[in-house]
Amino acid sequence: MDRILIFNAKILTPYRLIDNGSILVENGKIVEVSRGRLPVSECIAIDAKGYYVSPGFIDIHTHGGGGYDFMDGTVEAYLGAARKHACYGTTAMVPTTLTSSLENLRETFEVYKQAKAANKMGAVFLGLHLEGPYFSMEQRGAQDPKYIRNPKREEYEKILSWSDDVVRWSAAPELEGALEFGRFLRERNILPSIGHSNAIYEEVIEAFENGYTHVTHLYSGMSGVRRINAYRYAGVIESAFLIDEMTVEIIADGAHLPASLLKLIYKIKGPQNIALITDSMRAAGMPEGEYILGSLKEGQKVIVEEGVAKLPDRTAFAGSVATADRLVRTMVQLAQVPLMEAVQMITATPARIMKVDDRKGSIAVGKDADLVIFDDDINVHLTMVEGRIVYKGEAL
Template sequence: MNTLLLRDARLVQDGCITPCDILIRGQNVESILPARSGAAADCVRDLKGLYVSAGFIDIHVHGGGGHDFMDGTPEAYHGASALHLQHGTTAMLPTTLAASADELLRAFSVFEQCRDAFPDGAKLLGLHIEGPYVAPSQAGAQDPKYIRNPDPAEYNMLLDACPHILRWTVAPELPGAMEFGRELKRRGILPCIGHSEADSDTVLEAMRCGYSHITHLYSATSTIVRVAGFRHAGIIESAYLYDGLTSEIIADGCHLPAPLLQLAYRHIGPRRLVLVTDAMRAAGQTGGESILGSLENGQRVILEDGVAKMPDRTAFAGSICTADRLVRTMVTMAGASLPDAVQMITETPARLLGLDDRFGRVEPGRAADLAVFDHTIRIAMVLRDGAVRYEN
């Protein structure tokens, strides 16, 4: 098998930055050696002190490169996954929107066709189903006409149709949502709380039914409300209060201002906090208009100020960012150390999904899925399964 030596790298892992050489044999990391070790290899690439980390893992992403996964075509999966790979993402969960059962089934079918089809794109680990079982009052960019309560006949049919659903975002206060959470947990799928107006008591009940993760904290999530003079905590407060919950944030620098990024980083911390793009098809673009969701039934959105907005500008409609921007934002706006920022998009999401035995770290025997970047977190090179798939 061919060998590749990444010489004079700085490995970002385990809370520190370690000068090293990384020897790759075939698709896997073979060893991590002292810097400028002099090890022989078929090909030697001198990184001259560039940072190397495990490839980024985006567990909430709708599209990119002009494509949305709800387009339901192989071209969409290829285009979106290739765009995000160029920004350091080597694994992702394509994410759906609220839709009819037939449209979801079509999305599942295309995912199965594409799961292992595109070596120049991020690995498609499984699906994240966002909606249709969400609160109308917290719909955000979800199409209200497709929002409904969990129905066992429907969701069991959908679950049976696709064995690669890894997470599902639900409003736990909806009728039937607690039973749905238990069914997801029974099937080994991560039940997530999102697009919800649940209070903290409902969150606690949901946790007992298997829910353990909060989808895009601060976005379409409840906070303190006052009822008959009494204050009730919401999802946001629960994220800080309950150690059994993990949370994700859209750290694009638009969805959350610096104080909220800092608050989440300092008080939830890198072991319980995940960075996600929540990117829609316009990821990588800077202006104009686009479509959120499928081209056939999607929502028109406006691109301005570095984010996608609903046409009336009353709400954001997903981000247009990429994973490298998430890391950069956490370092520059939240004051996170580089190792902590990287952990939140490598090790922490891998552990959340139960995939940390294979993904999220650079270790001998694991696939050589690597992101190489400079001190400004600009991507210089991306490797997938030991092959250089992108180089700037």
């Protein structure tokens, strides 16, 4: 049955909440949004039981979940992570790599193509995000230092010749060759993002002018105020606040950033410039314990405890174990952000940042039928991806 009617729903559109609303889906698209129950026959009817229906959650920075990492080099890793995250409301994602050998990276590209074609029951893939290897050694965090280096045109041209699926690339713009790298990416419609950077404001401004319009996991792996020869300089964090047009992403798991910083970011940047991300590693949706961050062959051991992943010596976080529902819940309950704006930060805003807002990120006629049904506590009860129900809980 290609026609699905969701009724008795509190629908979150980009601009309002429609109480007791209906959404009609045909052939994977939204064809009607209305107050009351639409008089439609010959359809699969789903009673939303008064729960919220929002656009599907879009995670533009994730390394895996459900026991899988995208660097594992298997189709099953991609499909398994996509299925697991769909259970928590994610309908679209940007699989993210770690600094690794070129051989491992090329293998990842080949596997991604196969996985994208085979992905029928999980969050759809929007393209790849390369996180590294062009990072500041001082701000590397959990990134493997043996792979960190400056960008060289010959190398990144070769990397991109292997794949046309790369849609964003995080790098430290203060490195030698990084500004040329940013321009190169922009010419190919790839989003350059400032990440794992020790830059000061003057370097960030120049980077912004050369295409770096987004900041990877704000506060994590980047400079704040620095003292150089006794003088203070604004870092990447302050620069992101000062440049109004700069978009940012935050790991809103309640661990990486406390309530005070979540409130500060929200107050300064606003929901239109903030994307909520999981930055999740393979332990997302899994029990606590020991895991590998990155590929099983070349990755690093991490410990998952207290709802977060850490390096074994506990000196730094190592990605997160968050799922998308937790991000929304954190913003509403911990940061006290209105629900509609919290949802905007994981739907409309990331869709606009990744330039897929023509088809995703909002509930509107003609858009993809990427929908999530959740209750007041942001517990997900149904996930629909392009008209396919990929997860349905017992409550429905």
